[in-house]
Amino acid sequence: MFNTTLKPLLLSAALLATSLASQAQSTTNNLHDSWNALLNKHVVAINHNHSTEVDYAAIKREHAQLKTYLDSLTAVTQSEFDAWEKPKQLAFLINAYNAWTVELIVSNLASKEYPNLESIKDLGSFFSSPWSKAFVPLLGKTRSLDDIEHGLIRGSGKYNDPRIHFAVNCASIGCPALRGEAFTATELESQLQQQTVRFLSDTTRNMAQENTLNISSIFKWYGDDFEQGFNGANTLQQFLLQYSDALKLVPAQQKALKNNDMKVKFLDYNWDLNARQ
Numbered sequence: 001m002f003n004t005t006l007k008p009l010l011l012s013a014a015l016l017a018t019s020l021a022s023q024a025q026s027t028t029n030n031l032h033d034s035w036n037a038l039l040n041k042h043v044v045a046i047n048h049n050h051s052t053e054v055d056y057a058a059i060k061r062e063h064a065q066l067k068t069y070l071d072s073l074t075a076v077t078q079s080e081f082d083a084w085e086k087p088k089q090l091a092f093l094i095n096a097y098n099a100w101t102v103e104l105i106v107s108n109l110a111s112k113e114y115p116n117l118e119s120i121k122d123l124g125s126f127f128s129s130p131w132s133k134a135f136v137p138l139l140g141k142t143r144s145l146d147d148i149e150h151g152l153i154r155g156s157g158k159y160n161d162p163r164i165h166f167a168v169n170c171a172s173i174g175c176p177a178l179r180g181e182a183f184t185a186t187e188l189e190s191q192l193q194q195q196t197v198r199f200l201s202d203t204t205r206n207m208a209q210e211n212t213l214n215i216s217s218i219f220k221w222y223g224d225d226f227e228q229g230f231n232g233a234n235t236l237q238q239f240l241l242q243y244s245d246a247l248k249l250v251p252a253q254q255k256a257l258k259n260n261d262m263k264v265k266f267l268d269y270n271w272d273l274n275a276r277q
Contacts, residue, residue: 031076032095032182034069038062043180044276050202052177055276060106070099074137081139088185090159095182097148097168100136102178104145105171105273119271120171131170154225162225162239165218166195174205174216174270200246205267208253212263213240220266236264 042055059066073096081089101120108114108123117123123130131145138148153164169178176199183191199216200206206215219226219236226239233239237257240247244254256262 031072032069032091032184034065034072035095035099036182038066038069039178039180039182042276043178045177045180047202047204050177050198050204051173052180052274053276054102054105054171054178054274056102056105056109056273057276059102060109063106066099066103066106070103073099076139078139085185086158087188090153090161090164091183091185091188093148093153094164094167096136096138097145097153098178100148101145101169101171104130104133104135105275117273119273121271154222160228160230161192162222162228162230163192163196165222165225166199167192169274171274172270173272173274175274176218178274197243197246200240200243201248203248206247208247208249211253211256211261212265213247213249213253213257214265214267215240217266217269219264235260237262 038059042058043052044055045052073092076092081092084092104123105117105120109117114122120130124132129146131149134142134144134147136143136145136148139152141147143151149164149168153159153168166176167179167183169175171178176195179191179195181191206213208214223236226236227234230239231242233242237260241249241254241257249257253262
């Protein structure tokens with residue numbers, strides 16, 4: 001027979017476990033709230049919502065809030081990160097990449113060394129790029145932006161999602177838009193899909209002209225990522241055909257692309273800073 005004296009104890013234990021789980025989930029959900037607030041305030045959609053401009057000067061005035069957010073990312077341990085589901089991990093890494101890219105710009109904006117910062121590439125040198133600078137304390141190591149994108153995201157083999165290229169932002173006009181909200185585990189799939197359509201449907205960076213498909217150099221630099229079987233796509237052409245509507249491909253162009261009869265041309269990349277003027 002069930003011991004009725006144990007019932008209140010078991011109920012209390014269950015309630016405590018539920019409460020702790022709820023608190024842990026709430027902490028995770030709230031992790032990116034301050035970053036979300038900064039993005040909401042200081043990222044402005046332009047070009048019919050295909051692109052965004054960033055008010056780096058305004059973010060610099062709220063630098064303390066950005067630094068507090070970055071500190072909260074740094075506080076996440078490798079073991080905590082490893083315990084998360086993949087969508088939560090990937091949202092964390094994308095936000096980290098974008099936030100530290102903004103930090104790189106803001107911390108050098110209107111400085112003595114860079115009084116008129118025109119491009120993120122100005123922050124590099126002849127021997128190294130700004131993306132190779134190790135200045136990001138993340139998951140127990142000091143990393144570079146390259147380490148996050150090419151090591152933790154692309155190189156880990158965990159995520160295999162080429163749409164990340166439309167989510168990470170390189171602070172440049174040629175780059176896919178910095179999203180005006182933080183990425184989250186629960187919304188990640190829809191956010192990645194929206195970012196992909198948003199970029200591919202921008203006729204200033206991707207457009208079909210008769211039998212030529214003009215596309216961003218992103219597809220040249222990271223072509224292999226689009227050939228790894230995402231949604232069954234084993235070639236760049238197969239990936240792009242999934243977004244025929246966004247690219248505004250007519251049936252004849254779709255057929256030509258499918259049969260590899262359409263010329264693909266990679267456009268020049270605009271490295272000018274995506275700053276709000």
